[in-house]
Amino acid sequence: MKFYEVATYKEMSRKAANIISAEIISNPKAVIGLATGSTPIGTYNQLIEWCKKGDLDFAQVTTVNLDEYYGLSGENEQSYRYFMNDHLFDHVNIDKNNTHVPNGLAKDPEAEGERYDAFIKEIGGIDLQLLGIGIDGHIGFNEPDDVFVKETHLVDLDESTIQANSRFFESADEVPKKALTMGMMSIMQAKKILMVVSGENKEQILKEALTGPITPKNPASILQVHPDVTVIFTKQAN
Numbered sequence: 232m233k234f235y236e237v238a239t240y241k242e243m244s245r246k247a248a249n250i251i252s253a254e255i256i257s258n259p260k261a262v263i264g265l266a267t268g269s270t271p272i273g274t275y276n277q278l279i280e281w282c283k284k285g286d287l288d289f290a291q292v293t294t295v296n297l298d299e300y301y302g303l304s305g306e307n308e309q310s311y312r313y314f315m316n317d318h319l320f321d322h323v324n325i326d327k328n329n330t331h332v333p334n335g336l337a338k339d340p341e342a343e344g345e346r347y348d349a350f351i352k353e354i355g356g357i358d359l360q361l362l363g364i365g366i367d368g369h370i371g372f373n374e375p376d377d378v379f380v381k382e383t384h385l386v387d388l389d390e391s392t393i394q395a396n397s398r399f400f401e402s403a404d405e406v407p408k409k410a411l412t413m414g415m416m417s418i419m420q421a422k423k424i425l426m427v428v429s430g431e432n433k434e435q436i437l438k439e440a441l442t443g444p445i446t447p448k449n450p451a452s453i454l455q456v457h458p459d460v461t462v463i464f465t466k467q468a469n
């Protein structure tokens with residue numbers, strides 16, 4: 232595992248964008264796993280800047296996102312599909328048909344999970360997966376649990392996640408209580424993993440994840456057994 236601590240959020244974002252760019256430049260047809268939340272926004276802004284300058288080309292890139300709120304359509308401004316369009320896809324030369332987010336409106340979430348995992352497998356798996364970490368150690372929306380769940384599945388969000396994400400909503404009551412999340416199998420089968428973490432409030436859970444016991448109580452701890460993980464941390468909150 233490579234661990235970098237950098238001084239600023241801007242540096243974290245630039246370094247992460249560099250790693251993603253290097254992947255796309257070396258493999259223009261790369262499958263990139265993407266994440267939502269406030270942490271990757273600076274990374275996306277940097278990628279947009281380089282794409283606008285002509286230094287980066289998304290024309291053949293495929294993306295798969297980690298998760299989606301259950302019950303929200305992609306047109307809903309709080310949905311992660313909307314977030315991705317707004318923060319990245321609308322501003323780069325990616326073909327939207329090649330961008331994938333779990334369907335938050337799927338009537339049968341189990342079937343949607345199976346479809347999503349099968350799709351990821353069919354396209355050859357993920358070359359580089361971008362991750363954040365929740366204050367409870369979640370990756371994607373894999374919340375602390377008694378087991379690591381392999382498949383893409385429906386989860387009940389933790390109270391701490393609902394509170395943390397309420398900043399994007401009018402009130403905590405409006406935060407969906409369930410989400411579809413990529414499971415540990417597709418994440419752990421990604422060839423490379425890139426985790427971005429910003430803010431002192433994440434320092435302790437990150438330290439436990441990277442150096443403590445490997446346990447589903449701290450879902451990010453599973454990354455200790457992945458062969459190619461890069462973590463970029465800054466104490467500076469964004």
Ligand code: PGA
Binds near residue numbers: 363365370
């Ligand atoms: P954040 O979320 O970037 O908004 O802090 C990270 C996460 O929950 O994975």
